[in-house]
Amino acid sequence: MALRNTSFLQACRGERPAHTPIWVMRQAGRYLPEYREVRARVTFEELCRSPELCAEVTRQPIDRFGLDAAILFSDILVVFDAIGVPVRFNPAPVVAEPIRTRTAVEALPWGRAADHLDYVYQAVRACKAALADRVPLIGFCGAPMTTASYLIEGGGSREFEHTKTIAFREPALFAAMLERITTLLIEYLGGQVAAGVDALQIFESWGAAFAPDDYRVHVLPHLRRLVSAVKAYGVPVIVFLRGNASLLRQAAELDADVLGIDWSIELDRAIDVVGRDRIVQGNLDPMALFATPEVISAKARAIVEAGRLARGHIFNLGHGISRHTDPGMVAHLVEAVHSA
Numbered sequence: 001m002a003l004r005n006t007s008f009l010q011a012c013r014g015e016r017p018a019h020t021p022i023w024v025m026r027q028a029g030r031y032l033p034e035y036r037e038v039r040a041r042v043t044f045e046e047l048c049r050s051p052e053l054c055a056e057v058t059r060q061p062i063d064r065f066g067l068d069a070a071i072l073f074s075d076i077l078v079v080f081d082a083i084g085v086p087v088r089f090n091p092a093p094v095v096a097e098p099i100r101t102r103t104a105v106e107a108l109p110w111g112r113a114a115d116h117l118d119y120v121y122q123a124v125r126a127c128k129a130a131l132a133d134r135v136p137l138i139g140f141c142g143a144p145m146t147t148a149s150y151l152i153e154g155g156g157s158r159e160f161e162h163t164k165t166i167a168f169r170e171p172a173l174f175a176a177m178l179e180r181i182t183t184l185l186i187e188y189l190g191g192q193v194a195a196g197v198d199a200l201q202i203f204e205s206w207g208a209a210f211a212p213d214d215y216r217v218h219v220l221p222h223l224r225r226l227v228s229a230v231k232a233y234g235v236p237v238i239v240f241l242r243g244n245a246s247l248l249r250q251a252a253e254l255d256a257d258v259l260g261i262d263w264s265i266e267l268d269r270a271i272d273v274v275g276r277d278r279i280v281q282g283n284l285d286p287m288a289l290f291a292t293p294e295v296i297s298a299k300a301r302a303i304v305e306a307g308r309l310a311r312g313h314i315f316n317l318g319h320g321i322s323r324h325t326d327p328g329m330v331a332h333l334v335e336a337v338h339s340a
């Protein structure tokens with residue numbers, strides 16, 4: 001059946017839909033009481049492994065708000081299941097045995113690893129059924145370096161000490177790790193597309209861990225390979241490269257259909273750097289949702305206005321929504337963007 005709301009996919013193709021489409025990074029999550037109700041019954045790991053519950057929480061923000069796209073409920077770190085590396089969420093992710101040596105990398109079962117993520121592909125099918133063609137479904141993964149950093153650091157990090165030590169002192173090992181992860185991610189996104197996702201987003205949440213010149217040398221080639229390979233699947237590819245203020249030129253070198261812009265830069269200035277022929281997504285500061293409705297409306301209008309400078313614009317936050325956000329303010333934002 002044909003999708004009823006095509007505004008997001010139109011914008012991804014550079015067409016101008018009747019209104020600016022909007023979805024919100026982390027739109028399914030702890031700020032919604034109905035999500036917390038599901039989470040009271042199961043752990044986050046159990047939730048990610050249950051296709052039925054994934055479909056239920058993916059649908060929650062779609063049922064509540066007039067959003068123009070859904071995003072698969074999962075996590076960028078479930079790919080570690082594919083290579084037999086356990087990760088726990090408390091809620092911050094912890095990898096008890098980090099991978100930092102060539103021996104450790106080579107001991108992992110990389111062959112046909114993406115086959116072990118069948119529960120995610122089943123979740124995609126369950127989400128598609130639950131959405132019943134109301135809005136498109138976005139699949140996703142972490143970018144090679146962001147994903148690798150959790151494997152190497154053993155969790156989140158402020159300074160990325162181990163990741164950068166390997167990149168600087170053992171560049172061949174770093175490249176080998178990112179190459180293997182990239183191959184896994186290419187297969188994983190292929191599985192998501194085969195299961196039915198309508199678009200893909202790649203999250204480079206920790207791009208700014210590297211100085212721009214080091215990013216270009218050690219990280220960008222792998223991200224570029226991932227983007228080029230998954231573009232062949234035929235669905236729009238969005239890259240959210242957080243750290244835009246310093247890495248926007250690097251982002252512009254990617255062949256992605258849509259470039260995600262974080263909230264650290266004015267959208268019009270970002271468009272000038274990446275080029276007015278590009279399609280952009282973003283970029284309201286998630287904490288702006290703590291402002292008054294009037295201030296939210298004014299900020300939304302300014303971003304929609306700036307977005308008109310680009311070939312296409314999808315409204316989003318400039319990073320994930322805070323768990324303390326009032327859902328009523330999200331409803332207000334969606335209204336404000338659609339009527340701007």
Ligand code: CP3
Pocket residue numbers: 024025026027028029030039044071072073074075076077089091092093140156203205320
């Ligand atoms: O609604 C959606 O956007 C889809 C679901 C989604 C989650 N994580 C659910 C989640 C998506 C797209 C992600 C991506 C993700 N996960 C990223 C990239 C985006 C970004 O925020 O930069 C990263 C870096 C992760 C890793 C991760 N997972 C962290 C750092 C955490 C804990 C942080 C926190 O918010 O407390 C998680 C856990 C996680 N992933 C939660 C959710 C809803 C909270 C878990 C819970 O319910 O207890």
